[in-house]
Amino acid sequence: MTPRDHPEEAAALCEVCHRFGARQWCLATSGNFSIRVDPAHCLITQSGRDKSRLAIDDLMVCTIDGRSVDATLTQSAETALHACLYQHDETIAAVLHTHSVSTTVMSRSADSRIAIRGFEMQKAFRGITTHESEISIPVFDNSQDMTALVSRLEERLSQDADGVPGFLIRGHGLYAWGESLEEATRHLEGFEFLMACALREMCG
Numbered sequence: 001m002t003p004r005d006h007p008e009e010a011a012a013l014c015e016v017c018h019r020f021g022a023r024q025w026c027l028a029t030s031g032n033f034s035i036r037v038d039p040a041h042c043l044i045t046q047s048g049r050d051k052s053r054l055a056i057d058d059l060m061v062c063t064i065d066g067r068s069v070d071a072t073l074t075q076s077a078e079t080a081l082h083a084c085l086y087q088h089d090e091t092i093a094a095v096l097h098t099h100s101v102s103t104t105v106m107s108r109s110a111d112s113r114i115a116i117r118g119f120e121m122q123k124a125f126r127g128i129t130t131h132e133s134e135i136s137i138p139v140f141d142n143s144q145d146m147t148a149l150v151s152r153l154e155e156r157l158s159q160d161a162d163g164v165p166g167f168l169i170r171g172h173g174l175y176a177w178g179e180s181l182e183e184a185t186r187h188l189e190g191f192e193f194l195m196a197c198a199l200r201e202m203c204g
Helices: 007-022 079-088 101-109 120-124 146-159 181-203
Strands: 032-038 041-045 059-063 094-098 113-117 134-140 166-169 173-178
Touching: 007 032, 007 041, 007 059, 007 094, 007 181, 032 079, 041 079, 059 079, 079 094, 079 146, 079 173, 094 181, 101 166, 101 173, 101 181, 113 181, 120 181, 134 146, 146 166, 166 181, 173 181
Parallel strands: 134 166
Antiparallel strands: 032 041, 032 094, 041 059, 094 173, 113 134, 166 173
16 A cells, blocks of 8 residues: 555645645654544655655555554654554544644743633634633643653543644644544644744733
8 A cells, every 4th residue: 555545635635734834834844744544544744754845755654553554664753643643533534743933932831731712713623612712732741752752642632532632742843633634734723823822922
């Protein structure tokens, strides 16, 4: 199995990468993006690829437990985080990870969570119908130990099943997901907007 066996999903994922690359949310080949293609597999960006110019051959197929179908390709170390989310919830269809300035700086300003309230953009997230609600975005300490990060994510998912569809890694960036690529994109754009607003408020 290769990405060319799933041309529609591959083209849609490349378009999202181009959009976020153009916004400078994944500079210097950072970030990783995936889409589920069947119950057992996902397409994911290969490590070290420029997202603003991503092509179908810059994608790879991985199993839902994070193993590459083609061992000759270089997968991101963070594939394990995507796999954790897909295994946790079979309705998750796409996982998107960016390294924007706003989310990176905000992730360094918080303890374990960032609370956001009073913004109309909160309604970008499924199930939220009013700006009067509060959303709480988890922040995990960064680590090169993916096993440790996955363990923290699993704990958060088990304790906060109805939480927002995203989290921050300190000094690193943002993860967001959804039940379709379109929903995951909306969620990520919503988080990015809110983090940019919070950063401006924090800086005066």
